[in-house]
Amino acid sequence: MSKLGIIVASTRPGRVGLPIGQWIADQAREHAGFDSVELLDLGEIGLPLTDEPNHPRLGDYIHQHTKDWSATISKLDAFVFVMPEYNHGYNAALKNAIDYLFNEWAYKAVGLVSYGGIAAGTRAAQMIKQVIAAVRMTPVVEAVTIPFIPQYIEDGRFVPNDIVTVSTKAMFDELVRVDAALRPLREAS
Template identity: 70%
Template structure:
């Protein structure tokens, strides 16, 4: 059974990321490949901006919040980032959460659920691919891009359209396939450690 962590990237007051995250979580729980699904809200994780004295590749963390974050990320087989677009890019809190760690991300696939106005967060999704591939993560091509997201949310509830639902299923199908394909690489890393 593959373990999936859905990471809500936005931490700003009044955000709608948790609404989209809950929808993504519900869709993932219905998927046959992912039975262990956890919604992780970076606002609740509360990582300060990078305050570790040593490079993350060493895995020698000085702070408990880093050790806790490391354990959560290490436990996952795959991820979905639920991410807004800020000024043509992804938000600083997501980059910070990624940069805290190194080996914990290796050989794990990531799906992207982006949202925003007319661009649907696609520029942010494109930009983060450079970061995750540097950490040997594999972003799947299939994604959910939600334009004019505020039009789909009423009283804290997201009403997905057919394109979103179809895209989410395609993304999760591919995420599950890639998770299985990368498993030998993740297992080899554990055996060497």
């Protein structure tokens, strides 16, 4: 069993990513495949634009916020990125959070929960796959895509339909399988 980190990518005031992330975290806790679930809100973590002088593959961090981020990501086995689509792409805060580190991401599975308008964040999800492959993460095929996001927000809470709920379970099931397959690679590193 594994430790799951759910990263809420949006940092905008009034964002809907946080209620989605909270719902995803609740669903993950109900799922039988994870020892623990940690919600990581990039809006609260507040990483500055990458400010480390050394390449992250060296792990020679000088700033406390980077050391803390490294420790957080290192202790987790798999991830879910809850991400908006901005102008046909993923948002800068998520890219920045990934770029801070390198080895900490390696051989970890990631599920993508994307949201937006008619495209449901799918263009952002496709674009981020190049980035996560570069840090040796493995995206699972099963994903959660949420179109026309305002219809799912009621009184500040995310209220999914059956399609979202079923796709979330399928994503978690696959995360558990892929995490188990990647574990020997992490242990050998």
